[in-house]
Amino acid sequence: MDSSAVIEALAPLARGASLEAAPSIDMPAIYVAPGDLVAVCAALRNTLGFDLLAEITAVDYLPREPRYDVVYHLVSIANRQRLRLKVRVAAGGTIPTVQGLWPSAGWPEREVWDLFGIVFEGHPDLRRILMPDDWEGHPLRKDYPVQIRKTTATYEPLEVTEQEFRANLERDRVSRVRQ
Secondary structure: OOHHHHHHHHOOOOOOOOEEEOOOOOOOEEEEOHHHHHHHHHHHHHOOOOOEEEEEEEEEOOOOOOOEEEEEEEEEOOOOEEEEEEEEEOOOOEEEOOOOOOHHHHHHHHHHHHHHOOEEEOOOOOOOOOOOOOOOOOOOOOOOOOOOOOOOOOOOOOOOOHHHHHHHHHHHHHHHHHO
16 A cells, blocks of 8 residues: 555545645655644544554754654554654644544653654643753754763773783782682
8 A cells, every 4th residue: 555545545534634645665654734633543543454553753854844744653453554644743833642542642742742842732741751850942853952062982992011910810819719
């Protein structure tokens, strides 16, 4: 099943939903409007058999507008098919939660919010999951200020003389005998 076949199967199930084929080389991929996300996901799960939500992630395309793509990877175990569902989200925009359809969406949605700042409307527990509670900002955004200055650690071989080496061996042997 390719992207056009998925769109063709979804059209009568999610009437009026904005669906668009997305470029992909490994699995069918479609774009869905944020307002149509829950209806499309319900049709995918209930009718087309995509019963497993494998992953939710996001991509920051700064300076493009809409800035983000939220990406859902769905699996139909019975049909042995995968589908990539993408939703374009503007900076400061929101997207509805799909936790009502797939309860496992709770943690990945929290992760996307924590790292990108994308708000999932209706999520019952949207709080930090990876970063400390007092962390400021969202570190996977392309405009996140990276200001860490650290010298590169390089390998320096341990150099000891033969006498130091023998003394270390003797000290180790004596300490083992005492135990």
